[in-house]
Amino acid sequence: MLMAIALALTSGVLVGVNRQVNGTLAFFLSPLRASFINHLLGVGLLTLAGLAVGGLFTPTALSAPWYAYFGGPLGVLFVAGSSWLILRISAVSTTMLLISGQLLSGVALDIVRAVPGSPTARVTGIAMILAGVVLMHRRR
Amino acid sequence: MIRPASGGALLLVALGTGCLPTLMLSFNSELAAHGGALFASWAAHGTGTIAALMMLLVLAGIGWGQRPPQAGRAPLWAYLGGCTGAVNVMLSSTAVNAGLALAGTQAVALSGQMLFGLAADRWGLLGLPRRPLSLSKALPIGLIVCGSMVILLFDTGLR
Numbered sequence: 001m002l003m004a005i006a007l008a009l010t011s012g013v014l015v016g017v018n019r020q021v022n023g024t025l026a027f028f029l030s031p032l033r034a035s036f037i038n039h040l041l042g043v044g045l046l047t048l049a050g051l052a053v054g055g056l057f058t059p060t061a062l063s064a065p066w067y068a069y070f071g072g073p074l075g076v077l078f079v080a081g082s083s084w085l086i087l088r089i090s091a092v093s094t095t096m097l098l099i100s101g102q103l104l105s106g107v108a109l110d111i112v113r114a115v116p117g118s119p120t121a122r123v124t125g126i127a128m129i130l131a132g133v134v135l136m137h138r139r140r
Numbered sequence: 141m142i143r144p145a146s147g148g149a150l151l152l153v154a155l156g157t158g159c160l161p162t163l164m165l166s167f168n169s170e171l172a173a174h175g176g177a178l179f180a181s182w183a184a185h186g187t188g189t190i191a192a193l194m195m196l197l198v199l200a201g202i203g204w205g206q207r208p209p210q211a212g213r214a215p216l217w218a219y220l221g222g223c224t225g226a227v228n229v230m231l232s233s234t235a236v237n238a239g240l241a242l243a244g245t246q247a248v249a250l251s252g253q254m255l256f257g258l259a260a261d262r263w264g265l266l267g268l269p270r271r272p273l274s275l276s277k278a279l280p281i282g283l284i285v286c287g288s289m290v291i292l293l294f295d296t297g298l299r
Contacts, residue, residue, distance in 0.1 A: 012252020028214035041222025061175030071167030072187030081157030101158015128287025
């Protein structure tokens with residue numbers, strides 16, 4: 001379990017590093033160009049990994065529905081949007097606002113899909129997040 | 141120079157961008173369910189590369205040029221952001237399978253993101269300016285982090 005926590009913590013730090021590095025690149029190119037280079041390097045490295053380790057294409061790979069391939073294009077907008085933000089507000093504010101959007105949309109999606117969950121936890125959590133966003137926004 | 145944005149524009153971009161990971165996670169995990177994690181990440185980065193290229197071409201076509209905010213050359217390390225994306229997929233999926241589950245992994249990763257953000261602002265890490273934390277931000281940060289933890293850890297919906 002300690003190992004899992006260490007991995008997850010490192011993963012979170014890497015998300016922050018990625019935002020900071022792409023933000024710096026966006027400073028010299030543009031947010032969208034930085035996002036393009038981020039994805040180009042990613043697919044290059046993963047192709048190499050696939051060639052080295054194997055198992056990139058499984059027989060069932062192409063059975064995924066067409067819309068599942070929209071995760072990548074959305075990722076382009078995510079990296080570009082994050083870079084645009086971090087050039088204008090602090091790393092902490094960027095992180096906090098992005099996390100708020102993520103959880104608010106996540107709960108909204110769960111409610112639309114009628115995923116069972118705790119209404120108390122949802123209402124309490126959303127109220128705290130919204131209060132935090134309003135406070136952060138007003139005091140900037 | 142960075143063109144400053146109004147508070148409303150910042151909020152709109154931030155909340156809109158923040159919605160994306162939920163959809164990305166949903167689509168990418170669908171790909172992973174069919175073709176495995178490596179294929180999912182490869183396909184996401186591949187389609188992303190093509191999509192970004194198309195967006196750049198369209199923007200150039202309608203004359204909305206991408207003007208760099210800063211003249212000069214970016215340091216070499218700034219081009220290496222894609223490495224962390226590729227490694228991150230492996231780390232987070234291992235953490236999920238090693239007992240933390242989806243919500244636990246996200247809760248811990250969120251703490252990692254926040255700690256890095258605090259350090260980055262405090263010391264101006266990786267090329268971006270120092271923006272020391274003012275005390276007035278401690279309360280909103282606390283509220284957002286605690287609210288996120290409440291949802292991630294006590295709402296049993298899958299995220």
